[in-house]
Amino acid sequence: MFSSEIVPLWDFLQEQQVPVVTPWPGTTFLDTRGGDKGTDDLGDDEWLWRTVIGDTVHTSGAAEAMIDEAGIEQMGILSATSAGEEGWTRQFVNWYESLGGEIVEVVSAQGGQSSYQSQLDRLFENDFEAWALSFALEDATTIIRNWDEGGYGRQLLMEDGLRDPGLIDAVGDVAEGAWIAAGSTEGPNFESFLPKFRDAGDASLHPWGVAAYDATNVIALAIHHAGETSHDAIQQSLGDVARGGGTTVTTFAEGKEALDNGEEINYEGAVTNVDFTPHGNVWGDVAVDRVTPDGFENEFTIGADKLQAEIDDY
Numbered sequence: 647m648f649s650s651e652i653v654p655l656w657d658f659l660q661e662q663q664v665p666v667v668t669p670w671p672g673t674t675f676l677d678t679r680g681g682d683k684g685t686d687d688l689g690d691d692e693w694l695w696r697t698v699i700g701d702t703v704h705t706s707g708a709a710e711a712m713i714d715e716a717g718i719e720q721m722g723i724l725s726a727t728s729a730g731e732e733g734w735t736r737q738f739v740n741w742y743e744s745l746g747g748e749i750v751e752v753v754s755a756q757g758g759q760s761s762y763q764s765q766l767d768r769l770f771e772n773d774f775e776a777w778a779l780s781f782a783l784e785d786a787t788t789i790i791r792n793w794d795e796g797g798y799g800r801q802l803l804m805e806d807g808l809r810d811p812g813l814i815d816a817v818g819d820v821a822e823g824a825w826i827a828a829g830s831t832e833g834p835n836f837e838s839f840l841p842k843f844r845d846a847g848d849a850s851l852h853p854w855g856v857a858a859y860d861a862t863n864v865i866a867l868a869i870h871h872a873g874e875t876s877h878d879a880i881q882q883s884l885g886d887v888a889r890g891g892g893t894t895v896t897t898f899a900e901g902k903e904a905l906d907n908g909e910e911i912n913y914e915g916a917v918t919n920v921d922f923t924p925h926g927n928v929w930g931d932v933a934v935d936r937v938t939p940d941g942f943e944n945e946f947t948i949g950a951d952k953l954q955a956e957i958d959d960y
Contacts, residue, residue, distance in 0.1 A: 649673035665881040669857030672701040681926025695926035698857040699829040707932025707948040708827035709741035720774040723752045731780040734805045750774045757785045776801035787816040794820040818939040829853040830933035835896040839916035860915035867901045888913045888920040
């Protein structure tokens with residue numbers, strides 16, 4: 647389930663009392679909603695868990711990257727008016743300004759336009775060192791072509807949803823050198839996951855796909871740990887198989903064997919360590935990648951520990 651479905655369906659999902667583990671939603675709505683609240687009492691549970699880091703984490707990492715790593719103190723932003731992109735922009739502005747940076751101008755525009763030249767003209771009338779782009783892929787490619795044609799220059803930072811092979815195919819040459827800050831795909835178990843993924847077929851690798859692998863393993867291990875398939879038993883087992891303590895396992899097969907031997911287990915994921923917070927969230931590193939005509943290359947990574955120390959409730 648995506649953010650756009652979860653938010654309007656939240657009350658309905660709570661009424662069903664069925665555990666949902668999803669690798670997709672970044673919405674800040676879930677920062678303090680979901681999980682089991684760290685208790686054994688089902689009465690305070692909120693039934694939704696996610697195996698991908700939320701927008702709060704990677705926008706914080708993006709702001710850290712611009713201020714601490716790049717030394718950029720003034721930025722402009724071109725943002726879509728859709729809920730996801732507007733949410734990214736709002737969070738990034740909050741973090742960037744809290745670190746001492748200045749957002750000189752935010753220009754908003756509706757998607758679906760054939761050209762964004764006028765919005766770029768308005769944004770680049772201002773004096774800043776770098777600019778951020780928060781649009782869906784199709785519109786972002788139009789904007790990047792307009793930006794290149796207009797010769798505006800300055801460092802470009804793109805929101806995490808644009809870390810997509812389609813961006814490289816469409817504008818990899820003209821966007822060369824731009825940055826994208828997104829949840830790192832490379833968690834504790836990534837090195838053992840990757841060859842299995844490659845052997846399975848030819849598919850693009852992105853954080854949400856790796857998080858789906860973690861979600862599948864966690865659900866399967868929770869069912870085996872519970873010994874039954876009732877909603878309540880699975881809900882109460884999700885934290886038990888992933889939060890730390892017990893034998894570390896990295897696959898369902900390893901976990902099943904340990905559980906059958908009477909051991910407690912701690913699933914370590916391919917994209918994060920899957921140590922669920924009381925709200926059912928996970929922490930992870932934020933990778934800042936550079937766009938090249940051939941793909942994305944890592945510039946640097948902001949560690950989860952640093953971000954965790956700065957985010958109060960998640």
